[in-house]
Amino acid sequence: MSSSLLNYARGPTSSVVVGHVVRRSMHVPLTGSRLAHLRRKPFSKVTEHDVDHFRSLLSEGRVLSAVDDVAPFCTDWLKLYRGEGSIVLKPTTVTEVSAIMSYCHSRNLAVVPQGGGTGLVGGGVPVFDEVVLSLALLNKTVKIDPVAGLLVCQAGCILQKLDEELADQGMIMPLDLGAKGSCHIGGNVATNAGGIRLLRYGSLHGNVLGIEAVLADGTIMDTLTTNRKDNTGYDVKQLFIGSEGTLGIITAVAIATPPKPKAVTVCFLGCQKFTDVLSTFYAAKQSLGEILSACEFMDGAAMSMVERNLGLANPLGETYPFYVLIETSGSHGEHDEEVG
Numbered sequence: 001m002s003s004s005l006l007n008y009a010r011g012p013t014s015s016v017v018v019g020h021v022v023r024r025s026m027h028v029p030l031t032g033s034r035l036a037h038l039r040r041k042p043f044s045k046v047t048e049h050d051v052d053h054f055r056s057l058l059s060e061g062r063v064l065s066a067v068d069d070v071a072p073f074c075t076d077w078l079k080l081y082r083g084e085g086s087i088v089l090k091p092t093t094v095t096e097v098s099a100i101m102s103y104c105h106s107r108n109l110a111v112v113p114q115g116g117g118t119g120l121v122g123g124g125v126p127v128f129d130e131v132v133l134s135l136a137l138l139n140k141t142v143k144i145d146p147v148a149g150l151l152v153c154q155a156g157c158i159l160q161k162l163d164e165e166l167a168d169q170g171m172i173m174p175l176d177l178g179a180k181g182s183c184h185i186g187g188n189v190a191t192n193a194g195g196i197r198l199l200r201y202g203s204l205h206g207n208v209l210g211i212e213a214v215l216a217d218g219t220i221m222d223t224l225t226t227n228r229k230d231n232t233g234y235d236v237k238q239l240f241i242g243s244e245g246t247l248g249i250i251t252a253v254a255i256a257t258p259p260k261p262k263a264v265t266v267c268f269l270g271c272q273k274f275t276d277v278l279s280t281f282y283a284a285k286q287s288l289g290e291i292l293s294a295c296e297f298m299d300g301a302a303m304s305m306v307e308r309n310l311g312l313a314n315p316l317g318e319t320y321p322f323y324v325l326i327e328t329s330g331s332h333g334e335h336d337e338e339v340g
Helices: 018-025 048-057 067-073 094-107 159-167 185-190 274-291 300-310
Strands: 111-114 131-134 141-145 150-154 208-214 220-223 249-256 263-271 292-299 322-330
Touching: 048 094, 067 131, 094 111, 094 131, 094 208, 094 220, 094 249, 141 159, 150 159, 159 185, 185 249, 263 274, 274 292, 274 322, 292 300, 300 322
Parallel strands: 111 131
Antiparallel strands: 141 150, 150 249, 208 220, 208 249, 263 322, 292 322
């Protein structure tokens, strides 16, 4: 088992005002102190020699070691978790990630990969003094193929930006999340994010065609195939989808991209009982068939919170114990609106 700690999730964004974050983060208890059952394993501590070595690997500005620069990367956006990381590394290529992991492995340095900052469980921030490896600069789109209907990109690409790029080619990403404006596709794959389009397009286990990843010892695993019908050998990429970094750091993905629907219709309903929610979902599946793209529900308490905290109005104008949102996506709006 490698000496490097891999705990791949998504940590805080870097677009915040550093000074403000430093002041706020000081009020967040250290995770290692607050959760007494956690114990730091016998990893090495980062030295000045290590910092100099990392600076020899990465260009100027991609090795952060000043306290004010590192602090935003050590606290999650909910301000629930805080570590004491002393260095942040920002690679731009898989070769640089490999070199970093190889060195950390040889030095027995713990590592926490970090993505777009939308995680809710603190998995992308240090628990103790891990090296923070930010994937934010691994943000290049490698290939868009509208004929094959696929995309190849680095792991740090933001989901919404990928969706916008694909829209110009008449395609969409097969997943959609509330955090799409900042979450990274690598984090999505590493956590097997579902999103609201899962009902229509399935999970990432079915949409990811290939993965490039770096193992804890720096070995590069390249299964970045774009072949949709590849039934040869072991499907190793499936192990990395949802692995949350326990096996390696995802650095690039190839993913199937379905055609962009020409017509989208949304319906918002109020229900008196939860059994009515289930009946509505069943009726939607039976009547709407292949054009049903999303079905979400929320209870009255959630609606009250939205009204109270966000200042938004209930679109139905009256209160119900439960609400259901149904979305259809098809190629012909008039056809989609027909009653089944």
